[in-house]
Amino acid sequence: MADALLWLSFGGPEGPADVRPFLENVTRGRGVPAARLDEVEKHYQHFGGVSPINELNRSAIAAVESALAAAGLDLPIYFGNRNWHPMVEDTVATMRDDGIRRALVFPTSAYGGYSACRQYHEDISRARDAVEGAPDLVKLRQFFDHPLFVAAFADAVRAVAPVGDYRLVFTAHSVPDSADLAAGPVSFGGRLYSRQVAEASRLVAESVGAAEYDVVWQSRSGPPQVPWLEPDIVDHVEALHGAGVRSVVVCPIGFVSDHLEVVWDLDTEAREKAEELGMGFARAATPNGDARFAELVVELVREHLQGETAEKLSDFPVLGCAANGALCAVACCEPPKRPSRG
The missing domain is CATH 3.40.50.1400 (Rossmann fold)
Incomplete structure (x- = not known):
């Protein structure tokens, strides 16, 4: 059972003043040189300091809302990000205040690995730790071969x-x-x-x-x-x-x-x-502008709610699905080791 869907993404700046703090959020603790941040900041400023990602997510969410309704699935969608507003911690607090008890989580990454999967588990765990009475959150699986x-x-x-x-x-x-x-x-x-x-x-x-x-x-x-x-x-x-x-x-x-x-x-x-x-x-x-992307999300939801067989084209195991930030396999996708400063 679930009573909502959390759309969990990376986040991006929506104005020139957002760019540097956004990049600092993304790279915190990773040892990225300031000169590299200066270079990447210019990329964002080239487009007016606005990343397309948030607006693209909102558009995709609207398409999924329509697809869920057409499928007879009454699931409101909440939008949260790892690195910029709306931050996932704030979104999970809103979900709690709205009375959501258990939600599925769709991460905007199709793959496994640390940044592509495990870090989304960490986002879920961090948000639940920050919000007293947070709903249970179950991350949907990897879908690279759907x-x-x-x-x-x-x-x-x-x-x-x-x-x-x-x-x-x-x-x-x-x-x-x-x-x-x-x-x-x-x-x-x-x-x-x-x-x-x-x-x-x-x-x-x-x-x-x-x-x-x-x-x-x-x-x-x-x-x-x-x-x-x-x-x-x-x-x-x-x-x-x-x-x-x-x-x-x-x-x-x-x-x-x-x-x-x-x-x-x-x-x-x-x-x-x-x-x-x-x-x-x-x-x-x-x-994500293709109608099949919304249909894909609905099929992933149905796997959970209705026990449908996972649709996939490869022999890779079905991975990436776990509750409340728990890992889907022991020692799966360890965080990268940071370079020594000694």
């Missing part, structure tokens, strides 16, 4: 693919290599995040008939001495040009919406590099 997720991306690739030859390149947010190595249940062998990204990419590539494709990374933000997943998308575009590739289609498989990492790292930096090299460049849309 048929609707794959179909939305496949159609997005088809919509922008040029006539003739092109190279299909999938991209997701890079993470520290040590964090990826520690991602997943011990029995799974680690690298849950990168393996899931690779599997989602394979499923989309198979759907569009792309025999050859690449999986690359973007948006790294850590200290330069810490290894992160590579290659970077901009470096890869340059490498493809050197190999004679004339046109590239980029699919941001790691993202559910067109937030700043997509519109800056891909639509700005990667596109400018391709244009500089005389290459064709197209970027597939992310799925």
